[in-house]
Amino acid sequence: MNKPYTKEYILELLDKYNEAETSLQEEHILQEYFLSGSVDKDLLPYKSIFTFLKNEQKITAPEVKKEGMVTVTSKPKNRVRRLIIISSSIAASLLLGIGLTIKLIDYQERQEREALAAQLKQKEMMASFGAFAEAISLVATNLDKGLQPMNSVNALNIIEKDTTNQLESQEEENPNALITALELLAKYLPAEQNDNDTTNNSSNN
Amino acid sequence: MTIDEYTNKLWPIRDRIFRLARRLLVNEEDAQDIVQDTYLKLWSAKTRLDEVSNMEAMAMTVTRNLCLDRLKSHNHKYTVYENSFPDSTSTTTTADNQIHLKDLQKNLSHLISQLPEQQRTVMHLRDVEGMEFDQISYISGQSINAIRANLSRARKKVRETLEKIYEHEQALY
Numbered sequence: 526m527n528k529p530y531t532k533e534y535i536l537e538l539l540d541k542y543n544e545a546e547t548s549l550q551e552e553h554i555l556q557e558y559f560l561s562g563s564v565d566k567d568l569l570p571y572k573s574i575f576t577f578l579k580n581e582q583k584i585t586a587p588e589v590k591k592e593g594m595v596t597v598t599s600k601p602k603n604r605v606r607r608l609i610i611i612s613s614s615i616a617a618s619l620l621l622g623i624g625l626t627i628k629l630i631d632y633q634e635r636q637e638r639e640a641l642a643a644q645l646k647q648k649e650m651m652a653s654f655g656a657f658a659e660a661i662s663l664v665a666t667n668l669d670k671g672l673q674p675m676n677s678v679n680a681l682n683i684i685e686k687d688t689t690n691q692l693e694s695q696e697e698e699n700p701n702a703l704i705t706a707l708e709l710l711a712k713y714l715p716a717e718q719n720d721n722d723t724t725n726n727s728s729n730n
Numbered sequence: 731m732t733i734d735e736y737t738n739k740l741w742p743i744r745d746r747i748f749r750l751a752r753r754l755l756v757n758e759e760d761a762q763d764i765v766q767d768t769y770l771k772l773w774s775a776k777t778r779l780d781e782v783s784n785m786e787a788m789a790m791t792v793t794r795n796l797c798l799d800r801l802k803s804h805n806h807k808y809t810v811y812e813n814s815f816p817d818s819t820s821t822t823t824t825a826d827n828q829i830h831l832k833d834l835q836k837n838l839s840h841l842i843s844q845l846p847e848q849q850r851t852v853m854h855l856r857d858v859e860g861m862e863f864d865q866i867s868y869i870s871g872q873s874i875n876a877i878r879a880n881l882s883r884a885r886k887k888v889r890e891t892l893e894k895i896y897e898h899e900q901a902l903y
């Protein structure tokens with residue numbers, strides 16, 4: 526509701542207004558008066574002025590500029606950038622940690638594997654040495670067995686030598702020495718041979 | 731001063747900053763640039779803003795100074811903002827009268843833009859922004875007596891010109 530101001534009061538205020546002596550409150554009264562409805566013809570220029578001033582008060586800054594201002598004074602952008610840097614450093618150090626752990630575990634496993642392999646190799650070597658020793662001992666045994674007839678041959682050689690010497694010496698002394706020598710030889714021959722001879726003789730018979 | 735304090739104190743007065751720049755430069759695009767420049771300048775001096783008691787008056791002072799610098803430079807283009815006038819708020823006028831009022835608004839805008847800078851600034855800060863004289867004194871750097879004198883001259887000049895227009899039109903019809 527408009528207050529019922531008299532024209533005289535308004536004219537009085539307008540005089541003060543033109544001398545720049547009105548208060549803000551009085552200027553507000555004038556504005557209300559001239560914007561509230563029709564006025565006398567002689568006051569129409571004032572109506573235009575107060576209408577113009579009221580319209581000027583309604584002008585606002587374009588909204589697009591608000592976004593522009595936000596980007597110009599953008600601390601949030603810096604905050605986002607800092608957040609990205611921090612999170613990526615954390616991620617990088619985590620990756621580095623995981624990588625090192627994997628490498629360490631891998632190294633330990635490899636060490637264990639190598640130790641196990643060395644142990645196995647040693648066992649294998651021991652086993653093969655055992656087999657070798659066994660083989661050698663087998664060979665030695667067989668060699669001994671093989672050498673036994675050789676001993677007999679050696680013995681025969683010795684006997685032969687002895688008998689030849691004996692025969693030679695006895696031949697000079699005793700003409701029946703050959704017979705003695707043959708008897709001597711028969712003594713040295715193994716019993717088996719004698720047995721075989723007897724069996725052969727019997728089968729031939 | 732934090733970003734929140736800065737935004738809370740200075741963002742609400744961006745329309746005032748824009749209107750003053752627009753009144754002084756008479757160019758919408760330049761006025762938008764000035765708004766940005768003003769906020770940039772205030773942000774760069776944010777450490778000193780804590781000592782400022784009247785942030786709004788400080789922002790308006792920065793705006794005025796930036797506008798005066800722009801006016802001195804050769805790049806400033808003078809263009810009248812024809813499409814930026816809202817229609818008359820009066821509902822009692824006829825269609826013919828509305829056109830008539832719209833023309834008057836254009837004329838008034840042009841008329842005010844022709845006033846000397848000091849008169850223009852004072853009239854804008856008082857009659858559009860409704861500021862007290864001490865605030866206007868802080869922003870414009872004028873004494874209160876000088877402000878009263880400039881304001882009186884500006885108001886009288888506008889009124890006299892409008893009266894002439896009305897007399898001329900009445901003579902035509």
